[in-house]
């Protein structure tokens with residue numbers, strides 16, 4: 006069998022690498038070893054193989070991975086036909102590293118089971134150390150982990166080649182792995198396997214893009230014209246609004262784009278020097294010769310367009326402009342908010358944003374402004390922070406020499422500063438009654454009368470207001486003018502607190518990436534952050550990221566780097582576990598406003614179990 010590495014030598018090599026020594030192994034393998042020792046604190050002498058989840062857990066994972074399974078099954082069967090009887094097992098793992106599907110040689114059943122290459126095996130690096138699926142999911146890159154590259158001694162007879170699978174929105178949804186039970190010693194023997202796997206993942210993503218985007222134009226791309234029709238390197242889906250609506254992952258590298266977030270939503274003509282209306286000219290029907298498309302960044306690429314096969318979608322998702330799409334990563338309440346906001350950005354409908362402090366009211370108001378066609382500035386006014394004596398002149402401006410101490414040339418005032426743009430009135434509930442009447446006049450008459458002036462000046466502003474107080478209640482108490490309330494109360498958008506958001510991890514990672522020092526949270530630290538209630542919302546996440554960057558000196562952020570308010574709550578054992586009563590689950594559900602995903606996360610049980618137990622309690 007060519008011999009496994011000796012356990013002692015293996016441990017010494019791994020420890021040496023973790024301490025910074027060089028090795029001839031591939032850089033991605035070495036980086037994974039370091040993660041396993043430093044971040045995941047795994048023992049390089051381990052000899053345990055992967056954990057196998059329970060049948061119930063596997064069922065839940067399969068249910069959650071329906072899209073991935075649908076995407077990959079056909080490609081897997083096709084691939085397995087090509088390698089059948091060569092001692093290979095094909096695994097499909099979801100983004101958590103759980104094997105949700107396998108195709109294997111039934112004659113090798115005993116060996117396959119022994120190696121743990123079965124449905125339900127868990128391959129996340131933090132669980133079993135360096136392996137094909139785990140390293141591929143950690144980096145998003147294809148990899149071969151050959152024999153002694155594995156971290157766990159129990160796996161060092163295998164060779165595993167894994168490739169990432171991305172959704173049409175560019176999200177890493179899983180990994181496809183081809184494991185050889187008795188590979189030759191030389192890692193080069195797997196080079197062809199790696200290429201075959203890459204092309205399989207490419208074709209899976211391509212088929213999925215076409216399936217998900219029947220109503221869009223598909224643009225197949227290649228660096229040469231020869232294989233454009235049969236095996237393009239990448240493809241884009243282009244929506245009726247002229248924006249990129251979907252992609253295969255290779256499109257990023259091919260078009261020199263950094264991330265799917267940057268590419269999806271970009272206008273076609275921002276990437277290519279080509280008129281969108283001319284897209285049909287690149288189709289096979291119109292041009293038997295493949296077209297070279299000039300890119301805005303310089304250079305050319307070969308492209309073939311394929312017309313939509315279904316009528317245009319009526320869904321608003323792709324009509325949501327990019328700045329509003331960028332405020333969330335799929336949280337249902339935030340997506341709904343973005344879709345509703347998108348409908349009014351270019352209308353004169355007033356908007357009220359409601360949400361706890363720090364939920365991002367001003368941030369969303371700015372995203373609405375950036376999504377609109379308004380070319381004037383975005384001007385934010387905090388009505389609670391302006392001293393009452395100044396608020397009038399600050400808002401409405403004043404005429405030259407209007408009063409003692411006034412500037413000889415007068416003052417424009419913030420409302421006129423916002424002309425042609427957006428006026429964001431934060432904490433509108435705190436505006437003094439006297440000024441409310443004057444603001445109402447601005448909104449009704451579309452003109453401002455500066456202090457001491459005799460003639461009103463026309464203004465064209467779109468008003469977005471925000472309040473953490475209930476304006477209707479203030480009206481009932483006589484503290485807020487009813488007529489102004491009706492004028493402001495066009496569309497009310499409720500921003501969820503971050504503890505109720507299902508995209509909390511994305512939000513934290515987004516903010517940490519924008520923080521100086523870019524703190525990187527270990528899985529344990531991230532678990533604590535995800536179960537914390539964040540009373541200060543996004544502002545508190547920003548502060549935490551700054552603190553974490555200062556505490557960890559560029560290394561991974563571990564639980565000990567986090568403030569006690571976060572670690573104590575999580576360790577206080579007040580959180581329900583699987584043994585928690587159904588009442589406590591209901592309590593969580595109420596606390597999170599009916600959001601099951603957020604409630605299940607807080608209760609530390611998976612969503613399907615949460616549903617199941619709630620159903621049982623009825």
Ligand SMILES: Nc1ncnc2c1ncn2[C@@H]1O[C@H](COP(=O)(O)OP(=O)(O)OP(=O)(O)O)[C@@H](O)[C@H]1O
Nearest residue numbers: 332361362363364365366367368369431516543544
């Ligand atoms: N989705 C987001 N991504 C990154 N940063 C965000 C996001 N939402 C809000 N922020 C940042 O969080 C901070 C607080 O946001 P913002 O001031 O908009 O909240 P707010 O609800 O208006 O707060 P307050 O109620 O105190 O006025 C700001 O620094 C803002 O830039």
